[in-house]
Amino acid sequence: MSAGTTTSRRSSRRGTAVLLLAVVLLLALVVALSGDPETATPLDPENPGREGTAALVEVLADQGVEVDVVRDAAALEASEVTTTTTVVVSSTDALGRSTVERLREHARPGLLVLLEPGPAASGALGTPPGLTVPGGGPVAASCSAAGVAGTTGDRLADLSLEVDTATSFPGPGCFPDGGGGHLLVGDDGEVVLGAAQALTNEQVLRADNAALALRLLGGGDRLVWYVPDLGDLASGDAVSVRSLLPPWLLPGLVLGLVAMLAVVLWRGRRLGPLSVEALPVVVRAVETTRSRGRLYRSAGDRPHAATALRAAARARLAERLGLGATGGGPDRVDALVRAVATATGQDPGRVAALLDPYAPTPTTDHDLITLAQDLDRLDREARHP
Numbered sequence: 001m002s003a004g005t006t007t008s009r010r011s012s013r014r015g016t017a018v019l020l021l022a023v024v025l026l027l028a029l030v031v032a033l034s035g036d037p038e039t040a041t042p043l044d045p046e047n048p049g050r051e052g053t054a055a056l057v058e059v060l061a062d063q064g065v066e067v068d069v070v071r072d073a074a075a076l077e078a079s080e081v082t083t084t085t086t087v088v089v090s091s092t093d094a095l096g097r098s099t100v101e102r103l104r105e106h107a108r109p110g111l112l113v114l115l116e117p118g119p120a121a122s123g124a125l126g127t128p129p130g131l132t133v134p135g136g137g138p139v140a141a142s143c144s145a146a147g148v149a150g151t152t153g154d155r156l157a158d159l160s161l162e163v164d165t166a167t168s169f170p171g172p173g174c175f176p177d178g179g180g181g182h183l184l185v186g187d188d189g190e191v192v193l194g195a196a197q198a199l200t201n202e203q204v205l206r207a208d209n210a211a212l213a214l215r216l217l218g219g220g221d222r223l224v225w226y227v228p229d230l231g232d233l234a235s236g237d238a239v240s241v242r243s244l245l246p247p248w249l250l251p252g253l254v255l256g257l258v259a260m261l262a263v264v265l266w267r268g269r270r271l272g273p274l275s276v277e278a279l280p281v282v283v284r285a286v287e288t289t290r291s292r293g294r295l296y297r298s299a300g301d302r303p304h305a306a307t308a309l310r311a312a313a314r315a316r317l318a319e320r321l322g323l324g325a326t327g328g329g330p331d332r333v334d335a336l337v338r339a340v341a342t343a344t345g346q347d348p349g350r351v352a353a354l355l356d357p358y359a360p361t362p363t364t365d366h367d368l369i370t371l372a373q374d375l376d377r378l379d380r381e382a383r384h385p
Contacts, residue, residue: 041090065221070226081224125190130167131180134165166197316379336355355378
């Protein structure tokens with residue numbers, strides 16, 4: 001191998017190593033310059049998009065308010081809350097009852113602000129669930145809640161609000177819309193804001209939205225922005241079928257069950273005492289015959305009744321005349337007709353009209369009764385010729 005070939009291979013390997021090193025350095029530079037990935041969660045303080053609140057956080061920081069963003073319950077409990085601290089909570093759908101109770105206890109020295117709380121958070125706060133309504137023109141504060149005067153209401157008295165959509169809570173409050181308001185103040189001083197869109201990057205400059213955000217969240221020297229995580233939920237806070245049902249459903253079911261039992265006791269058939277009767281029970285033949293006759297009569301089935309009468313008459317006459325059992329065959333029926341005609345001295349044609357299974361059937365009850373009487377008379381004549 002020549003010296004030139006060896007030198008060429010070494011140069012090629014050195015060039016490949018330098019290229020790989022340059023690619024690694026470029027990737028490291030890109031990662032370093034990109035920083036943390038941006039979030040797209042609505043009302044998130046680190047979301048620079050239209051639905052985020054990053055602009056509001058920057059303005060609060062410029063106003064000298066220390067902003068601390070926490071994203072789990074442990075970090076929230078580790079943060080210090082004083083009388084000059086405001087705790088604001090977004091993503092309230094991730095709050096459970098136990099999480100709200102711990103949150104209220106920890107934020108009690110300061111001001112607690114919840115942005116558009118969901119059903120679980122509203123139930124834990126004792127506030128009625130809100131209803132999403134479309135926004136409109138500027139709405140004046142017009143605070144009517146008794147607990148608002150002298151606290152939050154004084155800070156919002158001369159402001160107006162304008163958003164695309166908002167949550168309206170029933171009862172007295174601020175920024176009224178129909179039968180409710182977009183801002184409530186609870187018994188413990190916590191603020192529930194249903195018009196959270198007023199804090200977003202897109203709508204914060206409408207009407208007095210910016211002033212509302214600064215007065216509501218910038219009243220202290222420190223702001224703790226809590227973004228709950230689903231991992232903060234306790235096992236008892238998990239969504240179940242029972243948690244989704246209205247609270248009045250179980251008492252309503254119990255009341256309905258009690259009412260049904262009362263109706264059963266009121267209208268139910270009362271059975272008397274058990275009757276003791278010796279077995280077997282003897283039923284007379286005439287009762288059975290009458291019962292079958294009533295059934296045939298109620299059904300209006302004259303052909304069936306006539307067939308049964310003729311079959312019974314043929315069986316009795318055949319036994320009485322010593323012909324044995326007679327079926328429905330034509331030869332056996334003809335033999336029976338001849339024997340009965342001989343024994344009674346009647347015309348074979350008339351006897352056949354009474355005994356023949358293919359003879360015309362009665363069309364009225366009177367004809368059926370006549371047939372029964374004629375058969376009974378024929379049976380007596382054959383018995384006593």
